[in-house]
Amino acid sequence: MAGLLKPQAARLLVGALRDRHPDVPIHIHTHDTAGAGVASMLACAESGADVVDVAVDSMSGMTSQPSMGAIIACLQGSKHKTRISLENVSQYSAYWEQARTLYAPFECAVTMKSGNADVYENEIPGGQYTNLQFQAFSLGLGEHFESIKKAYKEANILLGDIIKVTPSSKVVGDLAQFMVQNKLSSKDVLEKAEELSFPTSVVEFMQGYIGMPHGGFPEPLRSKILKDTVRIEGRPGQTLPPMDLEALKKKLMEKHVQKVTDEDVMSAAMYPKECDDFLSFRNTYGPVSLLDTWVFLDDFLSFRNTYGPVSLLDTRGFLVGPKVGDNFEVVLEKGKTLHIKTLAVSANVTEEGEREVFFELNGQLRSVFVKDLTLSEEIVVHPKANKDVKGSVGAPMPGTVLDIRVKEGDIVKKGDPLVVISAMKMEMVVQAPVAGE
Template sequence: MLRALVEFRIRGVKTNIPFLASLLTHPTFIEGSCWTTFIDDTPELFKLVGSQNRAQKLLQYLGDLAVNGSQIKGQIGESKFKGDIIYPVLHDKDGKEIDVSVPCQEGWKKVIDEQGPEGFAKAVRANKGCLLMDTTWRDAHQSLLATRVRTVDLLNIAKHTSHALNNAWALECWGGATFDVAMRFLYEDPFDRLRKMRKLVPNIPFQMLLRGANGVAYSSLPDNAIEHFCVQAKKNGMDIFRVFDALNDIDQLEVGMKAVKQAGGVLEATVCYSGDMLNPKKKYNLEYYMNLVDKIVKIGTHILGIKDMAGVLKPKAARMLIGTIREKYPDLPIHVHTHDSAGTGVASMVACAEAGADAVDAATDSMSGMTSQPSIGAILASLEGTDLDPGLNGSAVRALDTYWSQLRLLYSPFEAGLTGPDPEVYEHEIPGGQLTNLIFQASQLGLGAQWLETKKAYEQANDLLGDIVKVTPTSKVVGDMAQFMVTNKLSYDDVQKKAKELDFPGSVLEFFEGLMGQPYGGFPEPLRSDALRDRRKMDKRPGLYLDPIDFAKVKKEIKEKFNTSSETDIASYVMYPKVFEEYRGFVDKYGDLSVLPTKYFLNRPEINEEFHVELEKGKTLILKLLAIGPLSDETGQREVFYEMNGEVRQVTIDDKKAAVENTSRPKADPGDSSQVGAPIAGVLVEVRVHEGSTVKKGDPIAVMSAMKMEMVVSAPHAGKVTNLGVKEGDSVAGSDLICKIEKDR
């Protein structure tokens, strides 16, 4: 009877089946000792959990895709590749075909498992060649494809990867931007991704990026939040933690270092490289870097990481820096990361290897170059036949790349349109992972045509902020400031002169407060004080000002809100409460979309095109889009008809293009100080006043958000709020009138 109920679907009262299932499984009913008012007297029968109805939820998503197109942020157009992926055939060094139906078991992961972090560090240092870390699963797609590669596309090539890269140092596959983007834009659980990858790649160490005292968030969190997160990451499959601080603030860095060690992970404490070490006039010279290395060694680390975020580490500087570290610390394993923005990445990584680095970073050939990492094939060729040979099978590595060449075309809607190296990176120093996002953000803010101006403004913004080390989240501070300057037509001098009146982006104010740590050389004054006005100033690490997370309280809260109490969900929620909430809401509406092939996640199917979706092993949906109905004038909706396993299903979808009303708003008159205009194009996430509110000069009126940049709009003078023509959730263009402030008479 229960089996029959599970296989049935009732159209109409949706609680019928769950009620009957509750009745049939109740002990009293099973015993046959019911009484006439049993149902009335047994309220738990009505605590119903509806069926997952996964297929109907999936059709709702596919219907919306058919009517409105993809709603994935950052997607422009449809994929260039719409065929079926051809999987590579791998051969060993003797030419024999490799069986990829099961993962490879041999690799450096076994050393970590058997000998622990210290044993791994010693084994790496004793290794004759220079090992390679493949970044394709994290930084390469972050840098080229806006971090949009989905879990399913990593899992589909995971077993092949375990064989082709079995002697790799690690796969960089998690942390950094992949964590919040998984939830924010891909509607996936990042911990679920980690567990699934680990199952299919048991032999290669996994490496993640940890932002020191920020964890994987964009600002500092209480220390116990970082400790809890690292424990969950380690338990769910992470091995090596590359820990950095965006300002090379050693106090901030130490928080992450201690958390990783407590969790039992391999600690790679990292120095962020910025500027030009070869220029004696530059702020960040060899002495600066060696002082940092000395402090890290004193605290204690298994591995030393050197992180060149923008690809500005020139070959000569690489030899000088790595050579000096190697000479002073002969037993310390060194791992170097770079981007190929200027086109010198391969030369710099070879120089690092020759100077004594134990491992360098590379990406699969078709996902390498420019803002990504240098080509793995090029580095292999450069080191082949030398004592530094990485010990990888070049034939298998090249075969693996045929998969990624197809994937890059599948994700082409997220390409930034880069066509070659940008040696200008030595001037603007924009990190590779940020540059493609900045191009997209600039176009979303209406600055696409002013990209060259934005790059120049980035240089000026960096100087205004005190020439800081630029990596998430400080790179975002510089980027937000640059876009703010271009949007509002502010020069370098304007920012300094008008600082007391300007509404700076939220990230800039957080930096000035000290929420990201203490910059080398101190904060720029008087700009800091002028911008902050009455805000607090921190002179020590932010975590010391924060109360510890009450994990019992958080557990109770997410149990009530989301009916989950898993430790990984708690970790995700603590890192990104709002993002986690929105992600769970999306999954409740559309179900688990991670099972949907990317082709149909990003692009609507053609009419009468048949495709398969495997909900779980043994449960496959055969789907076909039959028709999209006409627009209803009354409701602004369309009916979408799918055939599912031979049965016609219908979903009703709001046509968002038809529903768009004429929302053009009056513009604020820049010559009238009483009119408050939107400083940027974006969404009003908060409106803090109402019609008739009395405000003082500088009081916040609204909070705007545009592509992760938040900005407070404040009152230009004291008075009463009138003509408030916006509400929370409204989209506005730059200079749109938000309200007027009538001066007190």
């Protein structure tokens, strides 16, 4: 997953597998973070692999898969030729090159300009690499990303040099960011483990919520982190109570008043909060999966038959909003399309904090008042914990308070949970530094 398979190792691995299992299909998947993916996949093909994963040229490289066009071209004229038209691949790639520009606000290329061979040291999976970088910038650690990558290697060793793939890779990433955020070395983590408020994912990993890691849990770190916390023995799923999926589906339909699919129910069972947020978003904005980047008539008609009339928004307009001079269309139903052109935005602001936006609707001048959200932004300065005051509690990272575990007047012991905070999918329980009231 990190793209660590080098050409020579690929020949040894695939060759050995093919010799031992001559009739078993061999399928190789890799990422191209270091830039050696094409060479490694060619080595796999030459050594007996049946399938190698690739990405269309305009979406390949870096933390994605190796280039489809490059591999096809390199195999032309050999016994491993693919019979796939390079011209067709180029046309397909050109389409996605244009479509990709619509999603520019979410591009990893904003901060990541090339692959990096340091992945052979830190072993960060390709799918996590860009997420980890985005989280770092969101937490104010963007300039420390090199430190986070080094801390990732240290965190992995602290956790027992585990196999890193979702969700175990998230545990390593959370611990790495925690270490950089709090200026902790691996030695500091080992020495201060009993006093630190570790990310929830790290605590749950040590409890056994994602199973037993290959090689077992790292000691004495596990005992220091968990103290008297309950530990799970065996497979976590064995201790879960039975789930009534029909009751869950009914609950979702009552809350969100919309058609709920089996996929939605599965999502709610595994990721209740994230699914609830998604369904609420869909209630507000409609079926965003039907943006015109990929909508075809059959898809649209099938969806409309299931969910009723829908508005199909322009992808760019939905993601970044229209600019002055932009033209776009809103399809209400077959044969009924609104043509809109943004003309101007008033410089004057109403008492309600709204600006008048002028536009053409099917050639007719219209205007609407829209709240300017930037006017309501405030700078909030939060007091910092005073290290000289015994019992002063600070947050180990900036974030949102999800849960308060105590109330005024409660008696707490050192290490008792006080609040749960969250930032960029990383949750953390803040513990009491001392006993008190």
